[in-house]
Amino acid sequence: MSEGLSGLPLYVPPKPRSLLEPHRLLLMAVFAGIILCAILFMRWDWLPTYGPRLLYGVWQTLVMLFWTASIGFLLAVPIGLVQVTGPRPLAWLARIFCTIIRGTPLLLQLWLLYYGLGSVFAQYPELRSSFLWPTLRQAWPYGFTALMISFAAYEGEVMRGAFAGVPRGELEAARAFGMSRWTAFRRIWLPRALHRALPTLAGETVLQLKSTPLVATITVIDVYAVISKVRQDTYLTYEPLLLLALIYLCLTAVLVVVFRYLESRIPTREA
Amino acid sequence: MSGNLHLLSLTPPGWGGVLLAGLFASLQLAVGGYLLGLVIGIGGAFGKLYGGPILRDLLEVYTTVIRAVPELVLILLLYYAGTDLINQLLALVGSPSVDISGLAAGIFVIGVVQGAYATEVLRGAIRAIPSGQVEAARAYGMSAVLALRRVTLPAMLPYAIPGLANLWMIATKDTALLAVVGFSELTLATRQAAGSTKAYMTFYLAAGVLYLMVTLVSNVIIALIERRARRGMPQTV
Numbered sequence: 001m002s003e004g005l006s007g008l009p010l011y012v013p014p015k016p017r018s019l020l021e022p023h024r025l026l027l028m029a030v031f032a033g034i035i036l037c038a039i040l041f042m043r044w045d046w047l048p049t050y051g052p053r054l055l056y057g058v059w060q061t062l063v064m065l066f067w068t069a070s071i072g073f074l075l076a077v078p079i080g081l082v083q084v085t086g087p088r089p090l091a092w093l094a095r096i097f098c099t100i101i102r103g104t105p106l107l108l109q110l111w112l113l114y115y116g117l118g119s120v121f122a123q124y125p126e127l128r129s130s131f132l133w134p135t136l137r138q139a140w141p142y143g144f145t146a147l148m149i150s151f152a153a154y155e156g157e158v159m160r161g162a163f164a165g166v167p168r169g170e171l172e173a174a175r176a177f178g179m180s181r182w183t184a185f186r187r188i189w190l191p192r193a194l195h196r197a198l199p200t201l202a203g204e205t206v207l208q209l210k211s212t213p214l215v216a217t218i219t220v221i222d223v224y225a226v227i228s229k230v231r232q233d234t235y236l237t238y239e240p241l242l243l244l245a246l247i248y249l250c251l252t253a254v255l256v257v258v259f260r261y262l263e264s265r266i267p268t269r270e271a
Numbered sequence: 272m273s274g275n276l277h278l279l280s281l282t283p284p285g286w287g288g289v290l291l292a293g294l295f296a297s298l299q300l301a302v303g304g305y306l307l308g309l310v311i312g313i314g315g316a317f318g319k320l321y322g323g324p325i326l327r328d329l330l331e332v333y334t335t336v337i338r339a340v341p342e343l344v345l346i347l348l349l350y351y352a353g354t355d356l357i358n359q360l361l362a363l364v365g366s367p368s369v370d371i372s373g374l375a376a377g378i379f380v381i382g383v384v385q386g387a388y389a390t391e392v393l394r395g396a397i398r399a400i401p402s403g404q405v406e407a408a409r410a411y412g413m414s415a416v417l418a419l420r421r422v423t424l425p426a427m428l429p430y431a432i433p434g435l436a437n438l439w440m441i442a443t444k445d446t447a448l449l450a451v452v453g454f455s456e457l458t459l460a461t462r463q464a465a466g467s468t469k470a471y472m473t474f475y476l477a478a479g480v481l482y483l484m485v486t487l488v489s490n491v492i493i494a495l496i497e498r499r500a501r502r503g504m505p506q507t508v
Binding site: 024102104105107111114115117119206217224237244249250 | 328
């Protein structure tokens with residue numbers, strides 16, 4: 001019964017969007033032209049010299065992203081959980097932590113840790129002579145900590161919403177089946193909350209990727225720092241930055257694809 | 272550390288005045304960039320919803336690229352490219368090159384970045400308006416601009432405010448990134464003060480408190496605006 005009174009179909013589904021529409025072909029040709037011009041008329045002779053270092057920088061960025069996001073996420077689960085179900089003082093502490101970290105710029109937190117905490121540490125001779133000092137003297141522990149704390153705070157807020165959003169009936173059913181609180185948490189509450197948080201987690205991870213270049217301001221070597229070195233050595237302004245933008249575009253695309261795959265692995269009833 | 276509090280006094284031996292001037296510069300940047308972003312966002316949202324196929328695709332490229340590349344990289348690119356471009360245009364018409372103020376360049380950069388996010392927020396909000404409302408406005412003979420001003424913009428406000436509030440928070444924090452290109456806003460002022468007095472902890476904590484105050488005051492104001500925009504909407508939870 002898809003015919004209307006006048007013989008016209010009642011509903012015409014919109015044509016699926018295709019990459020091969022004429023205006024898109026035109027736009028792609030224009031973009032290809034721009035890229036070709038960029039390749040031909042800009043200076044890229046520094047690429048072979050800095051290629052290996054660039055790859056190393058990309059690797060460092062990815063390592064930083066992976067570990068700060070993983071450990072930050074492990075911290076975010078209890079931060080979110082105590083805000084939903086924890087005792088009042090712990091919930092308040094978690095809230096204050098999230099508000100402070102989310103209310104100040106990451107760059108400031110980074111510099112506070114590196115310059116501020118670093119200068120405080122340097123005042124203690126016991127610490128300077130301890131086995132920790134060779135590590136604490138470097139920049140990466142501070143960059144790592146700042147990024148991890150930031151991810152924990154933003155993701156903690158997301159997990160709070162995800163834990164609160166799991167229907168009560170499911171938890172009550174788990175209890176009614178005789179699961180202990182811990183089993184119910186492990187088997188029902190956490191997986192359901194993770195499922196709900198996954199799309200937001202993808203967005204937060206992309207944001208975290210975009211925060212990683214900040215650690216270059218405290219002398220940690222990542223892909224951004226390598227590009228800065230190129231800019232200092234060659235006096236080029238645009239070419240290295242354009243390449244950097246392209247690298248981050250690709251990394252973001254990879255992240256998005258990975259998370260889409262993860263989401264598709266979770267069975268849903270609608271599917 | 273508590274012995275360093277005199278360093279925060281407002282008069283010259285203390286650096287409090289410098290910090291407050293930095294805070295003022297940060298707020299100028301945030302407000303300017305946010306407003307520019309809103310204008311770009313309104314244009315972008317309408318372009319995406321009602322524009323032709325080419326305009327839509329170009330806007331899609333704009334929002335995708337801006338949202339996928341770190342703000343720090345965009346700020347460097349746009350800061351140099353923006354000032355360069357204006358000077359080259361001036362050279363084309365034959366006038367001497369000008370020094371573009373850091374503030375104008377900074378507002379431009381933050382505005383372009385915010386514009387991409389605002390486009391997506393506003394597009395979603397406009398789509399959330401029941402379509403009958405806009406159709407009714409057109410049926411009453413309002414022109415497209417009048418319908419936009421009287422119906423679409425006010426009606427989308429309750430849907431847009433949470434996203435726009437988030438963007439304002441991001442704008443205030445993104446101003447800190449301009450410290451990297453040497454614009455003397457709060458974070459860079461703090462770094463200079465800390466560097467010359469060696470009281471790193473004191474100054475960074477003080478700056479953190481200032482940023483936090485901006486956030487908390489903004490939260491209160493946003494809650495008021497949201498309550499006003501949602502009047503007449505059905506109560507939720």
